[in-house]
Structure formats: structure tokens, C-alpha cells
Amino acid sequence: xxxxxxxxAPAALTSFVIAALTIExxxxxxxxxxxxxxxxxxxxxxxxxxxIGLLLGLPAIFANIVEPLFGLxxxxxxxRHIVLGGGVAFALxxxxxxLAGNFWGLLISFLLxxxxxxxxxxxxxxxxxxxxxxxxxxxxxxxxxxxxxxxVVGPLLIGAAVAVGVGWxxxxxxxxxxxxxxxxxxxxxxxxxQKRHARQASLMESLRHAFQSLRRPPxxxxxLLLETSNFMLDVFRAFLALYLVDAVHTTPAQAALxxxxxxxxxxxxxxxxxxxxxxxxxxAFVKGSAALVSLVFVAFLLLPGLGWKLACVALIGLxxxxxxxxxxxxxxxxxxxxxxxxxxLGSITGMLGAAIPPLLGVLxxxxxxxxxxxxxxxxxxxLVWRLPAVTFRx
Numbered sequence: 001x002x003x004x005x006x007x008x009a010p011a012a013l014t015s016f017v018i019a020a021l022t023i024e025x026x027x028x029x030x031x032x033x034x035x036x037x038x039x040x041x042x043x044x045x046x047x048x049x050x051x052i053g054l055l056l057g058l059p060a061i062f063a064n065i066v067e068p069l070f071g072l073x074x075x076x077x078x079x080r081h082i083v084l085g086g087g088v089a090f091a092l093x094x095x096x097x098x099l100a101g102n103f104w105g106l107l108i109s110f111l112l113x114x115x116x117x118x119x120x121x122x123x124x125x126x127x128x129x130x131x132x133x134x135x136x137x138x139x140x141x142x143x144x145x146x147x148x149x150x151x152v153v154g155p156l157l158i159g160a161a162v163a164v165g166v167g168w169x170x171x172x173x174x175x176x177x178x179x180x181x182x183x184x185x186x187x188x189x190x191x192x193x194q195k196r197h198a199r200q201a202s203l204m205e206s207l208r209h210a211f212q213s214l215r216r217p218p219x220x221x222x223x224l225l226l227e228t229s230n231f232m233l234d235v236f237r238a239f240l241a242l243y244l245v246d247a248v249h250t251t252p253a254q255a256a257l258x259x260x261x262x263x264x265x266x267x268x269x270x271x272x273x274x275x276x277x278x279x280x281x282x283x284a285f286v287k288g289s290a291a292l293v294s295l296v297f298v299a300f301l302l303l304p305g306l307g308w309k310l311a312c313v314a315l316i317g318l319x320x321x322x323x324x325x326x327x328x329x330x331x332x333x334x335x336x337x338x339x340x341x342x343x344x345l346g347s348i349t350g351m352l353g354a355a356i357p358p359l360l361g362v363l364x365x366x367x368x369x370x371x372x373x374x375x376x377x378x379x380x381x382x383l384v385w386r387l388p389a390v391t392f393r394x
Contacts, residue, residue: 020127027150029150029154033168059110071347075341084186098173137325155257214348222331269317272321285322289321297316
């Protein structure tokens with residue numbers, strides 16, 4: 001007969017996993033709502049493309065500067081403290097977003113939100129991956145599925161709020177309340193589920209291991225692939241509504257529905273990818289789907305008419321499913337029991353990815369958003385080029 005301790009361990013892990021998935025859901029609700037709200041933010045706060053690019057890029061750069069310290073401290077045994085503190089800042093930032101009255105107010109809220117998300121969300125993900133090392137690819141797929149639900153519902157919240165006449169601000173106020181609920185769940189989750197898998201090492205030992213890991217070609221290659229894959233994930237989603245309003249001349253409501261279509265089909269793909277990863281190589285899937293996305297994205301930019309573009313958006317949402325899950329899981333496999341180091345290194349290379357939105361903003365102001373978005377095709381093309389050369393050796 002199993003002892004109470006043996007029976008309690010799976011229950012503690014289950015409680016922690018539910019809390020972790022709720023946190024990811026809350027984070028992606030914010031992401032999905034923000035992507036759909038950009039046309040309204042642009043109009044209400046009188047933002048130009050350069051300012052939008054700065055709002056997308058500067059907070060990410062700032063987060064990538066401070067998050068490595070979060071990751072290293074997490075591996076040194078302070079993970080729970082950082083996660084809970086990040087949750088408080090996460091909720092506060094959303095409240096500030098709801099109250100923002102101009103570019104500077106929105107920038108301040110984003111500067112708080114981005115590193116808070118890293119502490120609250122990314123380190124929770126790392127704790128789960130360390131808890132079940134044999135199931136990292138599959139669990140990352142489940143994590144991504146929870147996020148996809150948020151990405152689908154987020155734009156719908158914006159569309160519904162605008163339809164009833166209350167605007168975008170109350171949506172972020174509601175999301176602040178929901179994030180407090182997610183924080184309460186992780187607060188109550190058994191601490192052992194996090195502490196058991198937090199590596200006890202000094203800060204200097206964690207820092208030394210991080211530098212050694214960054215010098216390993218497979219680790220560096222995997223980090224760069226994660227950044228280039230994001231061209232057709234977060235970056236494309238962030239600019240989609242703006243592109244449709246300014247280049248295709250749709251209404252903001254139609255643009256919000258297009259974002260919902262992208263994330264909705266992506267949700268279907270994330271459901272399908274979970275059993276698929278039990279049968280085929282995740283890396284092989286990403287390589288093949290990246291080749292298809294390259295072609296579909298070119299068609300998206302060239303084909304006239306909203307109908308054709310929506311069809312391409314749906315295909316992009318489907319074919320990019322699993323990219324983040326597979327590539328992030330491989331990175332965890334390369335750095336076993338060092339989830340904080342994964343977060344730290346991802347923040348360092350994330351500075352390169354954070355430079356893309358400001359660059360796109362400047363190019364859009366100078367050459368038009370239609371021409372600027374051609375830069376994004378480099379993302380899937382890089383995956384096609386580099387993935388055959390990647391070997392994931394420990």
C-alpha cells in the first residue's frame with residue numbers, strides 16, 4: 001500500500017500543473033487581446049508606427065536585460081519568490097495599461113509587464129519542465145495549447161467590448177483581476193512542487209554554467225532558432241491587425257476577427273500536435289511546416305482581397321502550431337535540471353528578437369507596412385536552412 005507521502009506527490013504535481021497552465025492562459029489572454037487592440041490603441045492614443053515599434057521592442061529589450069538575473073537566481077533556489085513577485089507586478093502592469101492615456105503611460109505599463117511576465121510565466125514553465133523531464137516535448141505542447149486558448153479568447157474579448165461600446169480599457173482591467181486569480185492559485189499550490197525541482201546552487205555557479213552553456217553550438221543554435229521562429233508567431237500576430245487596417249483597408253473589427261482566426265486555427269493545430277508528437281520527430285515537423293509557411297506567407301502578401309488573405313492567415317496559424325513547443329523543449333533537453341538557465345539564456349538572445357518590432361515600425365513608417373512585412377519571411381526560411389544542421393546532444 002502506498003504511503004500518504006507517495007500518494008501526495010502526484011497530487012501536489014497535479015495541483016501545480018493546473019496552476020501553471022492557468023498562468024499561461026492568463027498571459028496569452030493578454031497577448032491575444034493586445035494584438036487585436038492595436039488599431040484602437042493607435043487611434044485613441046494617437047500612435048505612429050515608430051511609437052508602436054518602440055512599444056513592442058523597448059519593453060522586450062528591457063525584460064531581456066533583467067530576466068537573466070531572474071533565471072540565475074531561480075537556479076540558485078529563489079524561484080518561488082521570483083514567481084510570486086512577478087505575479088504581483090504582472091497584475092499591476094495590466095491595471096496601468098487600462099489607465100494609460102498616452103504613449104508614455106502605455107510604455108511604462110509595458111516596461112513593467114514584460115519582465116513581470118518573464119518572472120511569473122517563464123519560470124513557472126521551467127519548474128514544470130524540470131518536474132517531468134521525460135515528457136518535456138509533450139508537456140510543452142500542452143503548455144502551448146493552454147496559451148492558444150488565451151490567444152483565441154483575447155481578441156474575442158476586445159471585439160465584444162468594442163461591440164457593446166465600452167472600448168478596450170475594461171478588457172485589461174478584467175485581465176488584471178484574472179491575473180490576481182492565477183497568482184492566488186500558484187500561491188496555494190504546494191511549495192514542494194516547485195522547491196523539489198529548483199536546483200540548489202550559488203549565484204556564481206549558476207552564472208558560470210550559463211556562460212559555459214552559451215558557448216555550446218547546439219545551445220546557441222537552438223536559441224537563435226527560437227528567435228527566428230517567432231517572426232511568424234508573436235511578431236506576425238502583433239502586426240496583423242495593423243496591416244489589414246492600413247494596407248488592406250479593412251475595419252478594425254474585421255482585423256480583430258482576422259487575429260481571432262489566426263489564433264483559432266492555431267488552437268486547432270495545437271490540439272492536433274499533441275498526439276502527432278507521439279509518432280513523429282518534432283524537429284522534422286517544424287522543418288517541413290516552415291517550408292510551407294514560407295510559401296503561404298508570400299501568397300498572403302501578394303494575393304489581393306480580404307478572402308484570400310484570411311485563407312492564408314488560417315494556413316499560417318495551422319502550420320506554425322508546435323514550433324515553439326518543439327524548439328523550447330529541445331532547449332530544455334540540452335540543459336537538463338537548469339530551467340532557470342534556459343530562461344536566462346533565452347532572455348539574452350531575445351534581445352535580437354526584440355529589435356525586430358522597432359525595425360518593422362521604422363520600415364513601415366518609411367516604406368509602408370506592406371513592404372515592411374516582407375522581412376518576416378526570413379523567419380521560416382531560417383528554420384528550413386538551419387534545422388537539418390541542428391543536433392541536440394547533451
